[in-house]
Amino acid sequence: MLSTDGIRMQHGDSTTPKLLAQHLDVVYVNHKTGAETVALKDISLDIKNGEFICIVGPSGCGKTTFLNTVAGLIKQTRGSLMIDGQKVNGPGKDRSMVFQSASLLPWRNVLGNVVYGLELHGRLNKETKEQAQEYINMVGLKGFENYYPHELSGGMQQRVNLARALAVDPQIILLDEPFAALDAQTREFMQKELLRIWSETKKTSLFITHQIDEAIYLADRVFIFGARPGRLVDVVDVDIPRPRDLNIKRNPRFLELVDYVWSIIEAESSKQGFDDRH
Template identity: 50%
Template sequence: MAQIDVSDLTIEYKLPKSDGVFKAVDSVSLAVEKGEFVTIVGSSGCGKSTLLLAIAGLVKIAGGRISIEGRDVDGPGQDRSVVFQEPSLMPWSTVLANVRFGLQMRRWKKDDITERAMRFIKLVGLEQFSDYYPHQLSGGMRQRVNIARALAVDPTVLLMDEPFGALDAQTREIMGEELLFIWERDRKTALFVTHDIDEAILLADKVVVMGRNPGHIKDVMQIDLPRPRNGEIVDSPQFVEYRKRLRRHLHDDMAAMQLVREAV
């Protein structure tokens, strides 16, 4: 049995100012194995965030089901950590206090909390900044704190929605490599939404390509590149092939959007 099992999932949002609904995700099925790193790509509005939020238990399911280790998801749970595009740190607390907070909420033993929080702060390379406040850090550093907090609670599943989306290209690349380095150590099951094709391939065991109107899965690409990986792999012939295939998919989607626009 897969660790995360999404079957025939449909999500609908209530339309504003009417009784109607908008189908954001339509009959999506997806199996994620324990320890797998899955990235999700697709054009804007195809339901990537909605799918992730549904797995996080943060939106209502209209049809189908999601289960994690055999248990149905019917709300948020301690087995899942979520990292959003914008770091959501408590501005009045230090880096250490922010990472500790997640552990306190999950009732880790008091004595272990600081030690464990520091271990993960160190893992993301911020041990010299543990008593800094979020406003004293750069965007990339803040997102690293966010990732440390998400990992420290030892979730079964790590859900990330464009966690590097707000960063410049260079920082983003560094963060991607760093995340890989961290992930290689304990191989948490991870779902990662991104707009960046190279990032999607570099990180993934498989890339899920979504299409729109309504949101569905178009393709699942298995990425058979050796691990551990680093940024240099993007020039390998196999990587270039994957990139071509993904570009074609996304290009088809954009072309379809263009046709719709021309028709109206």
């Protein structure tokens, strides 16, 4: 377990971080009343190329706000945010979002949805279409290219969502509770599948979740955000070897890490006047 205050390189890595946040604040202003709400306060962290990072914390602690700031959808109020040493000034082709809802276009089949981002970027051609097909195969949907969203299960729709994000070849994939709407069994299976896909692509991944066991299972490191205003209060190195099978969730070390993260979140939740365990 490691608390953070300020920037430092992780695991002895002296190379430029893939993503670097320094003293990041996000403040929302009510333009009618002038009242300010501090969503994020003094966030400083770094993520290495190819890392899988999960962010957890109490409800309302700014997890999604931070993800949207990395996506360029929200502008920070103070501090800096850089990807590969370049300041983030808005959305970019180097990032892809995977939302909780698959948000597929109902009039497009699987292949049509997967190549949609390529079309928007003006990059759809024979080569990129073939690459999109490879991602469809990778997420386990070979043979479903001509199916439409209403013909797919929730888990299959999220596979399309993930393939669409990968098809544009981003540097960073941002995942905002992508499995929250799935049933428990499908969610577990999708966690395992996501790790398989990540191991093949090695895309830097930033994953938001409320499920602590999901975070420990997926991540190289878990960032714990504190109660409002959102702050980085601890960083947990997940020292469980990869590859990880689902049965690792019964491992004593896994359960120890889950209990530790819960203890931090429970303490932070009490500051907000409720128990966030749900």
